[in-house]
Amino acid sequence: MSTLVLETLIDAPVERVFDLARNVERHTETMGHSERAIAGTTSGHLEEGDVVTWRATHFGIPLELTVEITEVDAPEYFRDEQVDGPFAEMVHEHYFERISANRTRMTDEFQFSSPVGILGTVVDTLVLRRYLRALLEGRNRELESIAERQTD
Structure with a gap:
């Protein structure tokens, strides 16, 4: 199984970043590729x-990818796992x-393996490691931008 680890520092409170990261509409907005739920x-x-x-x-x-949110520990952690989709396995x-009242370290650990x-x-x-890293980096930049513009 391949593993990608990405770290993003965001100038926003951890609760805001956590909520944005698990918001369906924000996911659609930040992923591109005509992705929708x-x-x-x-x-x-x-x-x-x-x-x-x-x-x-x-x-x-x-492509279609069905995931289940298998664990949540707000506002510090959540995990999603493929239930059905193109990967042999994906977590x-x-x-x-x-980090401080208005600074958060967001870390993605993305594990995947292809079939065959x-x-x-x-x-x-x-192919996939580079492609998926770029996809996640783009999403994280968008989340960072949204979180830093937003006020509570």
Whole structure:
């Protein structure tokens, strides 16, 4: 399984960043690729036990990914796991650390593996790691921008 770890420092309170990161509408807004929630919890904040199906186009291919929020420890952590979708396995852990009253360290730990054995491992290494890192970095930049503009 491949693992990506990204760290983003955001000048906003941890509670705001945590809520933005698990908000369905913000997810749609920050991911691009015509991504949208099509089933399950399709609006508001995702909570433990919620299931959502996302539809997006990647590499010109329309894909659906269904994830379940399997753990929430507000405002420090949540975890989503693929229930159904293109990966053989996918787990995304989100960590939020209060640095100060208005500064948060957000860390993504994204674990994934492609189907089809050794061929999937080659695709992970040559293509998906770079693509998914860029996708997550773009989302994090957008979340940072929204969080830093917003006032409570």
